[in-house]
Amino acid sequence: MSVENHTAETPAGERELPLVLLLPPLFPHFHVALTHKFRFLKPWESPLPREEFLAAHACAVRALLCSGPTPVDAELLACLPRLELVVASSAGVNHIDVAACRRRGIAITNAGNAFTDDVADYAVALLIDVLHKISASDRYVRRGLWPIKGDHPLGRKLGGKRVGVIGLGSIGSAVARRLEAFGCTILYHSRRKKPSVSHQFFSNVTDLAAESDVLVTTCTLTAETHHIIDREVMLALGKDGIIINVGRGALVDEKELVRCLMEGEIGGAGLDVFENEPVVPQELLHMDNVVLTHHQAVFTPESFHGLLEVVMGNLEAFFSNRPLPTPVSE
Amino acid sequence: MWCGASNSCFPNPELPRLPPAPARPNQARRRRARNRGQEGDQNPKPSSSLPPPQPSPLAMESLGVLLTYPMDSYLEEELGKRCKLFRLWETPPEKRQEFLRVNAASIRAVVGSTAVGADAETIDALPALEIVASFSVGLDKVDLAKCRERGIRVTNTPDVLTDDVADLAIGLAIATMRRIPEADRYVRNGAWKSKGDYKLSSKFSGKTVGIIGLGRIGLAIAKRAEAFGCLISYFSRSEKPQTNYKYYSSVIDLASNCHVLIVACALTEETRHIVDREVIDALGPNGVLVNIGRGPHVDEPELVAALLEGRLGGAGLDVFEHEPHVPEQLFGLENVVLVPHVGSSTWETCKAMADLVLGNLEAHVTNKPLLTPVL
Numbered sequence: 001m002s003v004e005n006h007t008a009e010t011p012a013g014e015r016e017l018p019l020v021l022l023l024p025p026l027f028p029h030f031h032v033a034l035t036h037k038f039r040f041l042k043p044w045e046s047p048l049p050r051e052e053f054l055a056a057h058a059c060a061v062r063a064l065l066c067s068g069p070t071p072v073d074a075e076l077l078a079c080l081p082r083l084e085l086v087v088a089s090s091a092g093v094n095h096i097d098v099a100a101c102r103r104r105g106i107a108i109t110n111a112g113n114a115f116t117d118d119v120a121d122y123a124v125a126l127l128i129d130v131l132h133k134i135s136a137s138d139r140y141v142r143r144g145l146w147p148i149k150g151d152h153p154l155g156r157k158l159g160g161k162r163v164g165v166i167g168l169g170s171i172g173s174a175v176a177r178r179l180e181a182f183g184c185t186i187l188y189h190s191r192r193k194k195p196s197v198s199h200q201f202f203s204n205v206t207d208l209a210a211e212s213d214v215l216v217t218t219c220t221l222t223a224e225t226h227h228i229i230d231r232e233v234m235l236a237l238g239k240d241g242i243i244i245n246v247g248r249g250a251l252v253d254e255k256e257l258v259r260c261l262m263e264g265e266i267g268g269a270g271l272d273v274f275e276n277e278p279v280v281p282q283e284l285l286h287m288d289n290v291v292l293t294h295h296q297a298v299f300t301p302e303s304f305h306g307l308l309e310v311v312m313g314n315l316e317a318f319f320s321n322r323p324l325p326t327p328v329s330e
Numbered sequence: 331m332w333c334g335a336s337n338s339c340f341p342n343p344e345l346p347r348l349p350p351a352p353a354r355p356n357q358a359r360r361r362r363a364r365n366r367g368q369e370g371d372q373n374p375k376p377s378s379s380l381p382p383p384q385p386s387p388l389a390m391e392s393l394g395v396l397l398t399y400p401m402d403s404y405l406e407e408e409l410g411k412r413c414k415l416f417r418l419w420e421t422p423p424e425k426r427q428e429f430l431r432v433n434a435a436s437i438r439a440v441v442g443s444t445a446v447g448a449d450a451e452t453i454d455a456l457p458a459l460e461i462v463a464s465f466s467v468g469l470d471k472v473d474l475a476k477c478r479e480r481g482i483r484v485t486n487t488p489d490v491l492t493d494d495v496a497d498l499a500i501g502l503a504i505a506t507m508r509r510i511p512e513a514d515r516y517v518r519n520g521a522w523k524s525k526g527d528y529k530l531s532s533k534f535s536g537k538t539v540g541i542i543g544l545g546r547i548g549l550a551i552a553k554r555a556e557a558f559g560c561l562i563s564y565f566s567r568s569e570k571p572q573t574n575y576k577y578y579s580s581v582i583d584l585a586s587n588c589h590v591l592i593v594a595c596a597l598t599e600e601t602r603h604i605v606d607r608e609v610i611d612a613l614g615p616n617g618v619l620v621n622i623g624r625g626p627h628v629d630e631p632e633l634v635a636a637l638l639e640g641r642l643g644g645a646g647l648d649v650f651e652h653e654p655h656v657p658e659q660l661f662g663l664e665n666v667v668l669v670p671h672v673g674s675s676t677w678e679t680c681k682a683m684a685d686l687v688l689g690n691l692e693a694h695v696t697n698k699p700l701l702t703p704v705l
Contacts, residue, residue, distance in 0.1 A: 068526060117535035121504055121558060125534075128501030132494075132676070134669055135511040141668040142661045146654040152670050157678040159493040181557035182497055278522040285518045293513035294522040300508075300533040 018319045020087075021054075021061045021080070023070040027089070029304050030067065030311070038315060040065075054079040063087065063318055065311065072096040077104060085318050087311055091115050091171070091298075092248055093328055094221035109314040112326030113170050114306030115298040120174035122297035123216055123246045126270030127163075127179075129291045130242055131156045136288040156240075159183035164212030166205060166228060167219025167247070168194060175216055187212055190219070205229070209236035214244065221248035231256040240267040246297050249275035258283050261290065272297045389695035394436035396456070398446035401465050405684035409441065413691070418446070430455040439463060439694070441687055444671065445653070447471025453480065461694045463687045467491060469704060470597040470624060477705055484705040485690040489546065490682035491674035495594075496550035498673050499622045500558075502646030503539075503590050505667045506618050507532040512664045532618075532643075535559050540588030542581060542604060543595025543623070544570050551592055563588055566595070581605070585612035590620060597624035607632040610642050618644040622673050625651040634659050637666060648673050 022040040034040070041061060046053045054076075063085040066072055072086055074097050083106055086096060091111045101108055129135050132155040140152050163179050165172045165188045176186040176199065186199040189208045193201040202208035205228055209215055215237055219225050229243060229252040237243070243266065245252050254275045260266045261284070268289035274280055277295060284290050298307075313325045394414045400406060409415045416437060421429040430437070430452070438460045440448045448462045450473045461483040462472055469486055477484050505511055509531045516522060535558040541548045544564045552562045552575060563576040565584040570577070578584040581604055585591050591613050595601055605619065605628040613619060619642065621628055630651040636642040637660065644665035650656050653671055660666050674683065689701045 117559070118533055121534045122508060122510075125501060125504035125508060125510055128497055129505060129510060132498055132501055132669075132672060134498075134501055134505050134667065135514040137669045137672055138511040138667050139515070141656055141670050144658075144661075146656065146670045150654075151675070152672060154680060155672065155676045157494055157676040158497045160678075178554075178557045181554045182500075183493060277525050278527065280517055280522065285520075291510065291514050292517040293510060294517050294527060295525070296508070296513050296528060296531070299528045299530050301530055302533045302536075304530070 018063070018315070019061055020315065021058055021064040021083075023064065023066040023072070024068060026065075026067045027304065030308050033308055033312065034065075034315075037312070051079055063315060065089070065315070066096070067311075069095045072101075074100040077101065077106070085109070085314075085324075087314050088328075089307055089311060091119070092220050094248055094250075098328070107318075107324060108328045109310075109324050109326045110328050111307050112310045114310050115303050116170045116174050118300050118303045119171050119218070119246050119297045120178055122272060122293075123171075123175045123218065123244050123270075124178045124182075126244050126246070126272065126291050126293070127214060127216070127242065128158060130244075130268045130270045130289065131158050133288070135291050161185070161213040162187060162211060163214045163216060164188065164202070164208040165199075166190075166208070166215060166217045166251075167225075168197065168199075169218065169220075171246075172216070172218035175218055184214075206233050206236045209233045209241070210238075212237060213240065214242045216244045217247040217251045219247055219251065221250055226250050227253040229253065229257075231260065234260045234266050237266055239264060242266070242268045242270070244270045246272045249273040249277060254281060261287060390692060393438055393691065393695050394433070394458075395439045395441055395691070396430075396433075396437045396452075398440065398442045398448070398452075401443040401445065402680050402684050404681060405441070405465065405687060408684065408688055412688070413439075427455065434458060439691055441465060441691075442471060444468060444471060448477075449473050450476050453477065453482070461485070461691065463690045463694075465683055465687055468596060468624060470626075474705065482705070483694060483700060483703060485687070485700050485702050486704055487683040487686045488702055490686060491679050492546045492550050494676050494679045495547050495622055495673040496554055498648060498669075499547075499551045499592050499594065499620055500554045502622070502648065502667055502669070503592070503618065503620050504534045506620070506644045506646035506665065507534050507537075507590070509664060511667050532616075534590075537561075537589040538563060538587065540564065540578075540584040540591045541575075542566075542584070542591070542593045542627075543601075544573065544575070545595065547622070548592075548594040549573070551594055560590075581609050582612045585609045585617070588613075589616065590618045592620040593623040593627045595623060595627070597626055602626050603629045605629065605633070607636070610636045613642060615640055616643045618642075618646065620646040622648045625649040625653060630657065637663055 017037060017039045020038045020040055022042050024044050041058055043050045043053045058080055060082050061080055062082050064083060065087045067089045077100050086101060086106055086108045088096060088110045093108055093110055096108060137152040160183055162185045165176055165186060168188045168190045180186060187202060187208055188199050189202045189205050215229060258281045270291045272293045273295055280292060284292060310326055317324050390412045395409050396416045396418055397406060397409060398418045400419060414436060416433055434456055435458055437456050438458050440462045442448045442462060443465045453459060453473055453476045459482055462477060463485045464472055467486050467488045472484060538561045539555045541551055541564040544566050555562060563578060563584060565578050565581050593605060610632060634657045637645060646667040648669050649671055656668055660668060686702060693700050
């Protein structure tokens with residue numbers, strides 16, 4: 001690899017394509033579209049350790065695309081003195097040191113609304129699955145048990161349930177809109193009450209849990225929301241309560257969740273995310289009142305296409321000095 | 331358990347469109363009196379100056395009820411406590427006719443389910459039969475013609491199960507399209523080894539949903555699907571101008587123009603195999619079939635072949651032609667979700683259905699209007 005290929009002395013937007021540092025993995029679907037418009041610095045292709053590579057080649061890099069959950073921490077940022085933009089390919093930015101970026105005047109963009117529908121659909125489907133035991137009874141049928149053991153145990157009705165949404169952003173609102181059509185009552189917690197929303201607001205998550213039959217976590221993961229669902233909240237939710245997590249694993253105290261499920265302190269859970277993926281607590285694998293999926297909520301062609309548009313839109317806007325379409329505000 | 335609207339777009343042509351014929355009170359009263367060992371026919375009709383008869387616990391207590399199947403433990407318990415209960419399934423099949431013959435004089439009511447109803451043979455064996463109270467909304471397992479002929483009342487359990495069945499229809503659609511049970515299996519098998527492990531599945535929101543049968547359950551499904559931004563289209567025998575949904579006058583046209591096809595009509599002679607090979611092919615390799623109606627709505631061997639050959643994109647099935655048997659060729663497929671007729675199988679709904687059955691029987695023995703009569 002010659003050094004000339006990797007320095008960005010030429011101004012962006014002219015003959016040379018703009019230079020973007022890439023943190024792996026790049027979704028295969030994105031490769032063709034993006035490599036027409038940008039030159040990518042790929043540290044993992046170099047035999048040099050990352051710090052040395054960046055020192056040699058990335059001192060002029062102004063934009064970073066993190067196409068997966070690889071952390072963007074203060075250490076990495078220190079190697080990128082000219083960095084002005086971090087483009088995330090997810091809705092959540094908990095893998096990015098937001099405070100460090102703010103201090104250095106680095107803007108961050110996320111996936112915007114590209115994933116909203118798919119994540120909301122998944123949350124609703126997980127809830128119906130847990131209540132109606134869809135995955136559990138599908139297993140039952142495939143093991144040939146229906147003719148032998150008869151009817152599967154009864155489920156529970158969704159209509160009339162009180163659903164506490166933790167985080168009423170675009171995904172939380174989309175979940176609420178769907179569940180209302182099933183006859184659910186929506187309650188919510190968020191950092192601030194939303195005056196344009198008619199659902200009942202709770203400033204305290206434990207109080208929300210006490211009034212809910214179901215809790216759905218659709219908020220971003222920050223220091224404040226880490227383990228926002230803890231033992232106290234689970235006990236308040238109660239023995240028939242159900243937790244649906246399509247946010248980040250660490251929104252829920254996973255060890256406590258397992259304990260509460262084993263002790264019957266809560267009724268069930270639908271989990272697309274875990275604290276230490278791909279590790280899933282062994283105890284959950286044997287329970288019929290939980291549904292476990294491997295962080296799949298966003299993976300549809302439409303979400304990917306939407307994400308690609310958002311990523312491209314943010315990079316193009318940046319390199320042409322236009323306002324960013326999906327900046328993360330705080 | 332069941333699902334399916336009873337007054338859907340496919341009313342059985344033999345079903346009356348007028349309110350059901352009133353019971354024949356004198357005949358019923360004579361039978362009750364005979365069963366109680368009282369004076370029988372000699373009892374004069376009460377004159378209008380006497381107060382109306384009060385509901386008497388004796389009325390239910392002396393009602394002989396044939397329960398065809400252990401469909402619900404609360405229902406069975408209540409019937410056992412309040413009536414004279416005969417449990418059909420406790421007799422081996424080869425001895426059933428004898429069992430019915432021996433108890434025929436006592437059995438005045440049959441409580442049937444989607445598994446075992448009241449067919450012509452059973453009705454013929456029960457000369458004292460006055461009422462069939464079905465623990466279902468679908469009546470494909472009740473010989474309605476025979477009941478009409480004999481003046482036997484028939485009740486079902488509409489409305490109380492509409493929500494659950496509609497919820498399941500949407501739940502099955504998304505589970506199938508987003509491969510949720512498959513993902514759950516993947517995790518439980520310990521196959522999730524790396525964080526970036528993913529597979530693309532089909533988005534549900536915004537897709538076109540085609541509904542066969544726009545009765546209570548079909549409408550409830552449409553309302554839910556709309557909240558996902560789905561476009562709704564439907565097939566029924568006649569157009570429903572009070573809805574804004576797109577109407578197709580043929581199931582094949584509906585299937586050709588939708589992404590998710592949901593069966594939600596009653597099972598009658600006309601709707602048997604309403605989803606046949608042609609319809610399945612029209613739905614196509616990207617299409618998904620959801621059946622929360624009855625197994626015989628779909629030509630099951632054709633469905634299996636289409637799934638195995640990739641001519642149909644996927645299927646979410648709550649019902650099968652020969653329950654509890656499910657074609658084993660489906661067990662290895664990732665694009666199907668198979669559940670054992672759980673449409674209304676929730677604690678809340680089963681209790682409501684059981685209370686309706688009990689309420690109808692109570693109304694019958696006390697000569698009050700039936701709560702949910704079909705005949």
